[in-house]
Amino acid sequence: MTDIKDKIRIGLIQMRASRTPADNVDAAAKLIREAKDQGAVYVQTPEMTNIMEVKRDVLFEKINEEEKCVSLAAFCSLARELGIHIHVGSMAIKVAPDRAANRGFMIDPSGEVLASYDKIHMFDVDLANGESYRESRTYRPGEQAVLVDLPFGRVGMTICYDLRFPALYRALAESGASFLTIPSAFTRQTGEAHWSTLMRSRAIENGSFVLAAAQAGTHENGRETYGHSMVVDPWGRVIAEGGTEPGVVMADLDAEEITTSRARVPSLQHGRRFEITAPLAEPAHLHVVGAKT
Template identity: 60%
Template sequence: MAENSRSFVAACAQMRSGKDMTANVDAAAKLIREAAESGAAYVQTPEMTNILVRSRDELFAAIMPENVCPTLAAFQELARGLEVYVHLGSLAVKLDGHRAANRSFVIDPEGEIVARYDKIHMFDVDLPNGESWRESATYRPGESAVGVDLPWGRLGLTVCYDVRFPTLHRALAETGAEAIASPAAFTRQTGEAHWHVLLRSRAIETGSFVIAAAQGGKHDDGRETYGHSLIIDPWGRVLAEADHDRPGVILAEIDLAQSAEARRRIPALENGRRFGVLPQTSDPTPLRDVGT
């Protein structure tokens, strides 16, 4: 950690997870070790770190409930051995025979789980190229926003499709988050169109750092993800980027004092107002100029 107690080095471990959970865990562990050896105190992995597979049958044959998940236990031991915060962007965790959770875990340097977050917004879309996804058919959506206090400040938790919902990010910022995690497995099509602009917008709107570890490349089940893991400052500047879709590590120095400075310069959180929405009328009354 830097001398400033508000500063730390953050890392994103970009992955290409597949159907083999053992291989995925080994790949993630290698990248986490590389990040820690490069000075990272906080390392984030992407959404679906443990498995990326489209078949429900294959998924449910592989995953386990949280309390008996050897993958989670392995990462707890790794965090303890490296003495770093390990943020598993998400694991697929079995809830019952029909539903799973897309669940983030933040593990502290003692190996303890200090935060859990279940992805709230389900990716149920039909894309122009014929690609179709119904995440809600497999995963139970979360119901609560989650923030966690780290030694340097508060981190808000989101996962992938959540990035398209600014109200979630604003709520996290309004309750003290100065950095927001956005681990993802963005499709190549939507990533090429929207990944950078969405993440930079969420940083600018909230005056927060955004840390986004991504899946990238062609996966075992045939899907393609965009990669391009990003770390963005509260002014919307890209501090680090994996400018490709291959596995690897990016790092950046995070000074959370910069969040307060950005919010002072553009106090959008402070200036926000609650408002209603009037019903549409067939003959709307024109607005009057102020003072008339």
């Protein structure tokens, strides 16, 4: 495992992505440069950095396979120019003629892709305000959790809706992750209800920093995202937070807080495997298909 450096300055890029990949790359690049100018050595962009598009036919006209992705090439070139780690929170990447991956990329200062992660949990929900999302209709879910060692420590890569599945973060932390990344495009409705609570919970449960760049505002496609890009320390304190407009959120991380928090509450060492004992008798009111009556 990579040794944890004591101090690290990071930047989160808050965006309002449009339906045009080139415009989104330009907007992200401008903000990444701002973060670099303020001293960031790691910069994270949100989920769906390259495009926010709900129409499947339009989406597949505008995206490409990873090796042909102009947006990815631009971010690799920018990381090389600036000499920093750029974590592209996620982009829509074509993996079949009618299927995409919601894929995040960790790019090193030489412009090489160190690691990529396909979002595991698909956002298939109907909200109370009438909004409906069926991510699984367009995107192929990932099957692999991903860790990557950076100069300042081990990072666990996740994306947005993964946030609601704490077992993933526990597994990453138990495998050495000290920094949990959750680039997102949370809806305004769910963000207002749950965003901060869930972010702080993942940090507290695992004694880890949580870094979450977010989409924000009303997008060209009509979708409204919550914003509030957030950095949470291992004790659950929000040390930096954005609002609802595009911009840069900066934070200085003290890695000693990871050691201190995990020493105070060493829950990562106390986890135990267990089995669930199910009821032996079937409730009388249940009808078993095929049973004799």
